[in-house]
Amino acid sequence: xKIKEEEQTLTVYLxxxxxxxxxxxxxxxxxEALLLRRPKTLLLDFSGVSFMDxxxxxxxxxxxxxxxxxxxxxxxxxxxxxxxxIMRFSGLPQLVEFRKVPVETAVQNHQISGxxx
Amino acid sequence: MKKTNxxxxxxxxxxxxxxxxxxxxxxxxxxxDPTVEELSDVKTAVSEAVTNAIVHAYKDRDGQIxxxxxxxxxNLLKIRVKDRGIGIExxxxxxxxxxxxxxxxxxxxxxxxxxxxxxxxxxRSRPGVGTTVTITKHIKGKETP
Numbered sequence: 546x547k548i549k550e551e552e553q554t555l556t557v558y559l560x561x562x563x564x565x566x567x568x569x570x571x572x573x574x575x576x577e578a579l580l581l582r583r584p585k586t587l588l589l590d591f592s593g594v595s596f597m598d599x600x601x602x603x604x605x606x607x608x609x610x611x612x613x614x615x616x617x618x619x620x621x622x623x624x625x626x627x628x629x630x631i632m633r634f635s636g637l638p639q640l641v642e643f644r645k646v647p648v649e650t651a652v653q654n655h656q657i658s659g660x661x662x
Numbered sequence: 663m664k665k666t667n668x669x670x671x672x673x674x675x676x677x678x679x680x681x682x683x684x685x686x687x688x689x690x691x692x693x694x695d696p697t698v699e700e701l702s703d704v705k706t707a708v709s710e711a712v713t714n715a716i717v718h719a720y721k722d723r724d725g726q727i728x729x730x731x732x733x734x735x736x737n738l739l740k741i742r743v744k745d746r747g748i749g750i751e752x753x754x755x756x757x758x759x760x761x762x763x764x765x766x767x768x769x770x771x772x773x774x775x776x777x778x779x780x781x782x783x784x785x786r787s788r789p790g791v792g793t794t795v796t797i798t799k800h801i802k803g804k805e806t807p
Contacts, residue, residue: 565713566677572767596684596702598709602769627702634759634771634778 546571548578555584560593565600572604576611587612592623602635609640622646668732675720675727684708687731687741694737694801703779710772711743711795717764719747719793737801742794749789
C-alpha cells in the first residue's frame with residue numbers, strides 16, 4: 546500500500562487481497578494519513594487489488610464516514626468489473642464518486658504499487 | 663447424485679486463515695476446469711462464509727471452522743462451511759442486504775455476495791449450537807465449441 550498527496554487529494558493505492566484480515570492495517574494506515582493530512586478528497590485506488598470480498602465495501606464505507614466527518618469527499622477508481630459489482634450491492638454509489646481510470650494508468654499504478662507491499 | 667471427489671479442512675477461526683481457506687477451495691475447484699470468472703466467484707463466496715464464522719460465530723472466543731468441498735457428477739460443486747459458534751437468532755434478518763450486527767466497517771453484504779456468486783445458498787443455524795452454510799455451484803467451465 547502506498548499513499549500520495551497532491552493538490553489536496555490524498556490517493557491511497559491499495560494492493561493485494563482486500564479481505565477482513567487485510568482490511569485492518571489498510572484501515573489504520575488510511576485513517577492515520579487522513580487525520581494528519583486533512584485533504585479535500587480521499588481517492589482510493591483499487592487497480593492493485595487482486596481479490597476483494599464484501600470487506601472491501603465495509604472498508605470504503607468506513608473511510609467515507611471518517612472523511613465526511615472531516616469535510617472530505619471520497620472517490621474510488623480502478624475497480625475491476627467484479628469488484629464494482631460487489632460495491633454496487635451497497636448504497637455506496639450514492640455517496641462515493643466512482644471514477645474511471647484509463648487502462649494504461651491502471652497498469653502503471655499496479656506496477657508502482659506492486660513494488661512495495 | 664454420485665460424489666466423485668471431496669476435501670475436508672479444519673482450522674482455527676483466525677482471520678489469517680481466510681486467505682488460506684479460499685485458496686484451498688479454489689485449488690480443489692480447479693479440478694473441474696472452471697473459467698476464471700467461476701473460480702473467482704467460488705473464492706469470493708468462501709471468503710464471505712469463513713469471514714462470517716470468524717467475525718460473528720466466534721466473535722469473543724476461539725473455535726474451529728470446518729470446510730468441506732465436494733464435487734458431484736456433472737461438476738456440481740458443494741461447499742459446506744460449518745462452525746460451532748453462537749448461531750444466528752434470525753436467519754432471515756441476517757440475510758437481508760446491508761443488515762449487520764458487527765458495526766461500522768462491516769458492510770452487511772456477506773450473504774448477498776454468497777447468494778449472487780452461487781447457484782444456491784442454504785443457511786442452517788441454531789443459537790448456541792452453530793451455523794452451517796452450504797454453497798452450491800454448477801461449474802460449467804469453458805463452453806465446448
